[in-house]
Amino acid sequence: MTLTSSTLASLTSFLCLFMFCVNAVTNKEFLQIGQSLGILDSVASHSGKFELCFFTKVRDNSTKYYVGIRYKRVPNDKNKIVWVANRDYALETSSAVLTIQPDGNFVIMDGQVTYRVNKVSNNFSTYAMLLDSGNLVLLKTSNKEILWQSFDYPTDTLLPGMKLGQDEGYNTTWSLRSWISADDPAPGAFTLQYDSGMISLIIDNGSNVFWIDDSYNYTIGNVIRRTGVEEHDRYFTFPVGNDSRLVLEVSGELNQEYWLDEAQFWVSIQSSKCGTKNSCGAFSICNPKARDPCDCTDGFRPFDADYKGNKSAGCVRKKELSSCSNGVESNDKFKQLYQVKWPPTPDSYKTLKIDTARGCERTCSTNCSCVAFAYYLNGNCQLWLGSVLNLKNVSTDVDNSDDSNPIFYLRLAASEFVTSDSNATRDKGPESNVRKNLLVIVILISLLTSLILGLLLVHWIRRKRRKEQIIYTQYKQLLRFRPIEIDYIGHKGILFNGDEVAVKRLSRRSGQGWEELRNEALLIAKLQHNNLVRLLGCCIERNEKMLIYEFMPNKSLDLFLFTDEKKRMLDWLTRVRIIDGIAQGILYLHQYSRFRIIHRDLKASNILLDTNMNPKISDFGMAKIFGENELQENTNRIVGTYGYMAPEYAMEGLFSIKSDVFSFGVLLLEIISGKKNTGFYQTGSFNLLGYAWDLWTSNSGMDLMDTALDDSDTSSNCMHTVPRYVNMGLLCVQESPEDRPTMSDVVAMIGNDTVPLPSPKPPAFLKLRGDDSSTLPCRMTESLSVNGMTDTIVQAR
Known part of the structure; x- marks a missing residue:
């Protein structure tokens, strides 16, 4: 060219x-x-x-x-x-x-x-x-x-750790302001701020509200967290530990962007495009999860006269309404639209008090300007006059029968409705639809009753296939592989395209392990964090059951930490980076993922290392999901690895986020010392925890440092942090869960080395010999793994 x-x-x-x-x-x-x-x-x-x-x-x-x-x-x-x-x-x-x-x-x-x-x-x-x-x-x-x-x-960008909102006690406000143009950082037209009147985040353009953080907005709901809990504290934060940012664009759109290391650029993964005012035009529905968010409602086509499919400019009717006279009920019909949400401010509709749903429908039908209505059980009748704006498609788990989210009825020409014959009875709106739904329910119940014996007869045949398919039907984002697509030796696989992957395979000879493998697949498919191993897909076909992970060329941490030839590759700064990465990953599981997750089997062999020695937590077969208000759980089946389990879990079956904190503390002390907690032979100490405690109480914390660290590490300015990390480890392995810090506290300790740390209490298992499992209670010895593997037949990577 x-x-x-x-x-x-x-x-x-x-x-x-x-x-x-x-x-x-x-x-x-x-x-x-x-x-x-x-x-x-x-x-x-x-x-x-x-x-x-x-x-x-x-x-x-x-x-x-x-x-x-x-x-x-x-x-x-x-x-x-x-x-x-x-x-x-x-x-x-x-x-x-x-x-x-x-x-x-x-x-x-x-x-x-x-x-x-x-x-x-x-x-x-x-x-x-x-x-x-x-x-x-x-x-x-x-x-x-x-x-x-x-x-x-802040200016136009919200970074992890920043706040949005107000602190009335200190008269402080945190907000974002767009640039005036793409190349000019001067304050622009749009502001993202907390509105105390609406009790929500909004984007405004001067005095006009441009966007509202309603309960179905995916950008705000999944990205930033409401953390202000004090009376005068009303703010949101962007969770730390991820490589993302929120940017208020010149256009007023709010984008979440994620750094893609492989491609070396920022990718926009979420947007407020469905929150912007009239973002799709009249008679459109905006779907915030779709690549092309705008779509026409039933009975409408894109405004584009050439039918090129441009729906962002709004839509027009396919068939015109019948002739109308105010006060006379028209021949038009009303179409039910489910899973739609309209904005909370009455920009395009008015509200009346009417006793019945039929009365609300009649009021709209006799008004030539009325194009849609919605009826609340509390007697509120909403009428849309002229056009319908700002409809949003919400998830199917919304209960549309709830008073706060009624069914929406859109006015269409009678010819839009297909009937079985010319004498079909006119659709009478809400009441006729209720009768139809009841009839359908009665028919379905009759059919189900007649089929139930047959279903029970074939249930045992279909059960195995149904279990194998559940991963695919619930989590479409997992890639499905066939056995012939994977050439694997041991735990390493090669796909047809030449990509290397890690393979976790369920033993064909065992009937156990399926629940652990299913739990791991369904759980990790919902998690996205730089310090968690990434699940690429699965292979579940007849007797072959495998999980396909990203390949970690440096394998697991224990191979470096406990091998004399390799541990010298872990200099002090690398060990600190590994500790920080593990802490960030656990914090994400405990606090910032979609669910609160307890890993239950944190140990050196479950920490994988990528090419740059960055840690990634793996093996979620034993993980448990906690409810929002759930603090701990009790189990009779104790699984995990001896030496990493908290005393309340090992002795009583009680586990919580503090159980993972204990395991992290053991792992931290192992990373510092290069020694295993189990099989520890040190004069005067029974295990690594006891040895670390003895050194700490004698002000000799530096002596716990791995002797494999070379002179350059020992003379480094960073080496003064070794006693601080020993202190953190001992805080995490204290006997009582209440005394241990949360992972949020631990991350704060790592990130700010100027804040003094509290003195730890004696660690758990202080008098328990690290190499002798015979002293454990009977309840523990049944389920423990003493060779570094979890209690599952699933083969390790």
């Missing part, structure tokens, strides 16, 4: 609209009083994920400078700016600098012009640093107290 001069000029103009950070030549870790950040400098977070720097907007032969925080992953990614310090004031010259004044505050200086970023009345000695969360913090030098943080002043 040949580029003409005009094409090159257009391309150049287009590229000039992109936002980019100036290439930094000086990288700083901190910014202290008197130091300056120029346009060629940057401050990077510890892991290099985020960067504070100047960026420019070049347009109309003029250059504007801004200070912002960006992702540092992909160079020149125009969408990487996540926070702007001076979005309402562009700088004109390249001599601008960001500095901390003697009073301890941020300012941007451009010649004689000074722009104040923040105002903290302190006169303390301060310094600034950029955290790996993307939060720019101003710290008090003496005690590292946070005096100011950028997370309290």
Whole structure:
């Protein structure tokens, strides 16, 4: 292809609209009083994920400078700016600098012009640093107290850990404001904020409400959590531990974006497109789960005159209504529409008090402007006049008979209804439909009664096939493989396309293990987290039952941790990253997944490692789902691995989130020491927990560190954290569940090494010898695995 001069000029103009950070030549870790950040400098977070720097907007032969925080992953990614310090004031010259004044505050200086970023009345000695969360913090030098943080002043992007809402006690508001255009970070037209009157999150455009977070909005409901619980605390947070962000676009749309490592770009996975006002036009239904969200209601076609299928502009009737005279009931009929939701604000309908559903229908039928109605059991009759806007398709688990969500009736021409003969009785709306439904129910009951004996006769034949198919019918997102598609040796498989996978296979010789395999497939299909192993699909055909996982080239953690030849590959920083990743994965299971999940078998062999030695929790065969208000459960079948089980579970069958915390604590101490808790032979100690306790009480926590760590690790500035991690491990393995922290507490301890930790109480099993299972109660020894495998016939990966 040949580029003409005009094409090159257009391309150049287009590229000039992109936002980019100036290439930094000086990288700083901190910014202290008197130091300056120029346009060629940057401050990077510890892991290099985020960067504070100047960026420019070049347009109309003029250059504007801004200070912002960006992702540092992909160079020149125009969408990487996540926070702007001076979005309402562009700088004109390249001599601008960001500095901390003697009073301890941020300012941007451009010649004689000074722009104040923040105002903290302190006169303390301060310094600034950029955290790996993307939060720019101003710290008090003496005690590292946070005096100011950028997370309290979001722009158009919500990062994990940020808040949305209000704290009336401190007169604080957190909201998002869109950019004015794709290349201009100045405050735009749309604002995402908490509305205390509506008790909901809204997007407004000036005084007009553009979008409302109703109870069926999938973006807000599945992404951010309502966490404010105090009287004056009403806010939402974006859960930490995932590589996502919420962006309020220039158009007013709210997008959830997820970083795709393999492709190295951001993918939009959820959107508020069905929440925007009149997003699909008149007589349309918006489906927030569909790729093309807009569809016409029954009896309507796209407004596009050429029938090209463009439904976002609204829809028009296929057949016109009959002639109408106000006050006279028309010949038109009403079509029931199930699983639809309309907005809570009466923009396009009015509400009357009418005693019966038939009366509501008659009122609409005698009004020539009425195109639809809905009737509530409390006597409210809603009439739509002129057009129907903002209908949304909601999930089929909504109870439409409930008073809060009545059935919706749409007015159509009588010719739209197909009847069996020309003398068919006119559909009388709600009452006639109730009679029809009752007749259908009676017929179905009669048929079911006559068939029940036959079904019982063939039940035992179909039972096995039904069990095998349940995974596919309930979770369509799992890929289904056939045995001939997988060439596997041991636990490694190769698909037809050459991709390597991990295979977990149920033994053909055993009748056990099916429930564990089914539980694992159904459970892990609902989970998505960077630190959980990803299930690709399953193979369930006759006697062959396999789960197909992503392939982990470095296998499991225990192969490195407890093997002399390999443990040297785990330097201290790698071990810290593994500990943090495991903690993030467990926190997701306990708090941020769709269900609260207790793993029940956390151990080194169930932690898989990818190419970059990042941990992924695996083996959910023993996992249990807890209800929202459920705190613990009791079982007579104790499963798990000796050495990792909490005392209340091993002795009494009681398990809760604190059981997983105990297992994590054991795992943490094993990662630090490179020693197994079981089979531990140390003079004066019965197990690893006791050995760690003895060292801790004698102020020798550093001595627990694995001797395989080389001199570079021992001399590292990070090594002062070893006693802190020993402290965390001992807090997790305390005897009483009430004394142990939650995983949310543990993640906070890992993320902030400046907060002092409480002193632990003595650990459980302090006097139990690690290599002698004969001292365990009889109830324990029946179900335990002492060789590192869970109590299941499913073969390990």
